[in-house]
Amino acid sequence: MRPTIARVALPVPLDKQFDYLIPSHLFPIVGGRVSVPFGFGKQTLVGIVTAMVNHSEFSQDQLKSIKAVLDDRPVWPDSLYDLLQWTSQFYQYPLGETLANAMPSALRKGKVADFTSSIEWSLTPQGRDKLMQGFGSAVKQAKVMHMLESGPVAHQMFLDEEITNRFLNSLQDKGWISSQEKKPKLQPWPVNIEAAVDKPKLNQEQAIAIATVNSHKEFGCFLLEGVTGSGKTEVYLNMIKPILEQGRQALVLVPEIGLTPQTISRFRKRFNVPVEVIHSGLNDTERLNAWLSARDKVAGIVIGTRSALLTPFADLGIIIVDEEHDASYKQQDSLRYHARDVAVMRANKEQIPIVLGSATPALETLHNAMTGKYHHLILSYRAGNAVPTTNKVFDVKGLYLESGLSAPLIAEMRRHLSAGNQVMLFLNRRGFSPALMCHDCGWIAECKRCDAYYTYHQYSNEIRCHHCGSQQPIIHQCQGCGSTNLVTVGVGTEQLEVQLEQLFPDYKTIRIDRDSTRRKGSLESALSAIRKGEYQILIGTQMLAKGHHFPDVTLVALLDVDGSLYSSDFRASERLAQLFTQVAGRAGRASKPGEVVLQTHHPEHPLLQALLHKNYRHFAEAALYERQTAMLPPYTYLTLFRAEANQSQLVEDFLRQVRHTLEANPLFDRGCLVLGPTPAPLAKRAGKYRWQLLLQTQSRPQMQRLLASSKAAINMLPIAKKVRWTLDIEPQDLS
Numbered sequence: 239m240r241p242t243i244a245r246v247a248l249p250v251p252l253d254k255q256f257d258y259l260i261p262s263h264l265f266p267i268v269g270g271r272v273s274v275p276f277g278f279g280k281q282t283l284v285g286i287v288t289a290m291v292n293h294s295e296f297s298q299d300q301l302k303s304i305k306a307v308l309d310d311r312p313v314w315p316d317s318l319y320d321l322l323q324w325t326s327q328f329y330q331y332p333l334g335e336t337l338a339n340a341m342p343s344a345l346r347k348g349k350v351a352d353f354t355s356s357i358e359w360s361l362t363p364q365g366r367d368k369l370m371q372g373f374g375s376a377v378k379q380a381k382v383m384h385m386l387e388s389g390p391v392a393h394q395m396f397l398d399e400e401i402t403n404r405f406l407n408s409l410q411d412k413g414w415i416s417s418q419e420k421k422p423k424l425q426p427w428p429v430n431i432e433a434a435v436d437k438p439k440l441n442q443e444q445a446i447a448i449a450t451v452n453s454h455k456e457f458g459c460f461l462l463e464g465v466t467g468s469g470k471t472e473v474y475l476n477m478i479k480p481i482l483e484q485g486r487q488a489l490v491l492v493p494e495i496g497l498t499p500q501t502i503s504r505f506r507k508r509f510n511v512p513v514e515v516i517h518s519g520l521n522d523t524e525r526l527n528a529w530l531s532a533r534d535k536v537a538g539i540v541i542g543t544r545s546a547l548l549t550p551f552a553d554l555g556i557i558i559v560d561e562e563h564d565a566s567y568k569q570q571d572s573l574r575y576h577a578r579d580v581a582v583m584r585a586n587k588e589q590i591p592i593v594l595g596s597a598t599p600a601l602e603t604l605h606n607a608m609t610g611k612y613h614h615l616i617l618s619y620r621a622g623n624a625v626p627t628t629n630k631v632f633d634v635k636g637l638y639l640e641s642g643l644s645a646p647l648i649a650e651m652r653r654h655l656s657a658g659n660q661v662m663l664f665l666n667r668r669g670f671s672p673a674l675m676c677h678d679c680g681w682i683a684e685c686k687r688c689d690a691y692y693t694y695h696q697y698s699n700e701i702r703c704h705h706c707g708s709q710q711p712i713i714h715q716c717q718g719c720g721s722t723n724l725v726t727v728g729v730g731t732e733q734l735e736v737q738l739e740q741l742f743p744d745y746k747t748i749r750i751d752r753d754s755t756r757r758k759g760s761l762e763s764a765l766s767a768i769r770k771g772e773y774q775i776l777i778g779t780q781m782l783a784k785g786h787h788f789p790d791v792t793l794v795a796l797l798d799v800d801g802s803l804y805s806s807d808f809r810a811s812e813r814l815a816q817l818f819t820q821v822a823g824r825a826g827r828a829s830k831p832g833e834v835v836l837q838t839h840h841p842e843h844p845l846l847q848a849l850l851h852k853n854y855r856h857f858a859e860a861a862l863y864e865r866q867t868a869m870l871p872p873y874t875y876l877t878l879f880r881a882e883a884n885q886s887q888l889v890e891d892f893l894r895q896v897r898h899t900l901e902a903n904p905l906f907d908r909g910c911l912v913l914g915p916t917p918a919p920l921a922k923r924a925g926k927y928r929w930q931l932l933l934q935t936q937s938r939p940q941m942q943r944l945l946a947s948s949k950a951a952i953n954m955l956p957i958a959k960k961v962r963w964t965l966d967i968e969p970q971d972l973s
Contacts, residue, residue: 241290244304246274248285249338249346253949256285257294259303266290266304269312269319273305273348284348286313286337308348313341314550317587322548324587325580330945330965331573339573340548344526353530354523355419357393359406361386365414382409393417394521422527424536428510431482431538435507438472447615448476451556454591459582461562461607462595464617466823470595471501473617474558475508477593482511482538486555490541491577493564494781500765501560502541511538516546544569544577547584557585562594562603563816568970576968578603597823598816598854601862602872608862627794627822627832629850633841641737642729642797644837648741650793655745655774659792659830662776663734664821667798668751669693670733671726674701674713681718682727687925695753696732706924729798731777738775745774750781780817794821795835803843806919807972808870811845812861819854869934871968875941878972879931880918881963886927890915892961893931899951900933905944909936919973926962930972941967
């Protein structure tokens with residue numbers, strides 16, 4: 239008997255699925271998309287069919303009918319669909335919204351799951367002749383023609399460079415360029431998977447790590463702990479080679495878009511198979527094509543950020559998570575999943591090996607390796623001729639600082655620059671200054687919607703809140719006493735850039751932060767210019783701290799990290815240790831010796847002493863002992879309840895009721911602990927008052943059972959609908 243009712247998971251914030259009648263002329267499939275009416279208006283949503291049945295708790299005249307069937311095959315293979323269901327349950331997030339999160343935007347909008355043609359431009363023979371003659375003052379024409387000189391260029395690249403369709407069409411009318419539609423198509427991979435390139439010679443530790451993973455045919459989780467510059471990428475390439483030779487695919491996760499350009503380049507030079515990239519910087523068409531390339535086995539390797547993990551593959555053979563410790567693997571809104579942990583579960587469901595690589599493993603990962611849950615592979619020395627860096631600490635107590643720079647550091651920079659090398663300065667604070675203050679009365683420009691100060695941005699001549707995004711033109715008069723004597727307080731990357739241009743006028747300075755790399759392609763061109771030696775002084779936030787290979791950088795300095803030494807977040811010391819080690823790893827990566835300088839007011843602090851004179855492993859073992867003593871993760875498991883509303887009392891009352899609900903649950907026993915409610919570290923953001931509550935349990939299953947059985951009761955609390963509340967399973971950020 240043909241089923242008459244489809245159960246559909248929709249992208250709505252409800253822990254339920256919805257029943258729809260199946261019209262006789264439509265044939266939906268489980269795991270495929272359907273378009274359905276929703277609510278009392280004319281709203282239409284795209285959902286996933288989770289089951290087909292003949293009975294519903296509602297009568298047939300109450301059910302609406304499916305409007306359209308969008309797929310003739312499931313969106314995801316069975317193993318990935320199982321993973322998405324597990325993710326929904328583990329992170330206590332509605333299944334419909336979890337499935338929507340895993341789809342490219344084009345599929346969420348109901349578009350056909352097929353490759354979209356893209357336009358490519360190329361030079362005509364007349365265009366090549368014109369290129370030889372030159373363009374005089376026609377700079378824009380010259381730019382387009384030179385972009386096409388080495389081969390066809392995608393239409394989107396011109397749009398990214400603010401070159402319009404009209405301008406391209408005018409060049410086509412002149413007969414200089416021509417366009418053609420290109421659609422990706424499935425082609426067999428070449429016999430010779432690996433390109434003929436010079437490969438670095440492997441050392442013994444690298445060879446052992448590669449052989450260990452390549453001999454593993456089923457699920458196994460491997461922690462590849464390698465000091466910065468130890469050649470982890472070369473190890474990844476050698477692990478992927480036999481997978482591709484078997485006709486299988488590889489997924490490589492990187493924490494940020496900034497790390498993808500050089501990684502993609504290296505993989506494409508090494509292998510003759512198509513390499514696709516998936517990250518948030520792609521438009522809808524590019525993302526869908528990359529997603530389909532993996533699903534239909536056009537691509538052999540997919541390199542991507544967090545969201546690439548949920549891409550379907552025809553035959554996935556290995557997962558590699560580079561810089562596995564990085565906090566950006568944890569999504570901070572909507573589906574708050576940790577890509578590293580979900581990647582391990584995916585590898586388990588696919589029965590394939592997974593490699594977690596880092597010079598500074600997360601304490602949870604290191605604990606799993608030390609207790610035998612993960613295989614532990616170690617690369618203890620730098621590859622090639624690179625030598626370990628020497629570390630120095632500058633005590634800046636009582637010293638005059640020029641925009642955060644001490645005289646000893648300026649002298650050290652001068653010495654390295656005069657030797658023809660590059661210098662990198664790390665300051666994790668963008669903008670010109672983190673506060674604008676009245677020199678007469680002490681008033682500070684504060685965001686009206688947040689418990690935070692405005693940051694002054696000199697380049698755009700405005701003040702911005704980095705929490706809610708509000709901004710306004712620079713103010714010239716104190717709103718407390720009316721004085722015009724306003725001064726900047728503290729140092730940001732913009733101010734540091736201005737100061738360095740004055741101190742070192744003979745050397746070129748470049749700033750790499752979120753403000754300076756907003757335009758598409760700007761980060762890639764900046765990194766390329768650095769590697770070519772066009773800039774001698776590099777200023778950066780965390781974007782510049784990890785993964786990049788700059789052979790001429792011989793001095794790295796960290797300017798202001800003291801705040802992390804006394805943070806209320808128990809993970810702050812771990813993040814500082816990782817940051818110090820990663821930033822230090824940018825120095826001396828070739829044959830030139832590198833030097834790392836740390837400016838601090840607290841040189842005696844035990845954490846800094848451990849990092850300067852020992853290593854990350856020594857710090858990690860001591861930190862794990864502290865965590866065990868304090869019963870903190872990874873020895874217990876945390877869930878963070880966050881709530882916000884227009885009234886502070888409302889939020890506090892709601893979380894008190896949540897606490898009582900949890901403690902009244904029969905599953906709540908002596909191994910459980912509730913902390914709070916307390917105001918969030920940033921107690922007000924975007925006009926909302928924020929409070930939080932922590933649940934601590936002894937095991938993950940205990941946490942899951944308690945949350946699953948309490949969630950319905952919490953939703954039924956009288957004031958639950960008056961506040962916006964969320965659950966964060968195993969939070970990485972307590973702010």
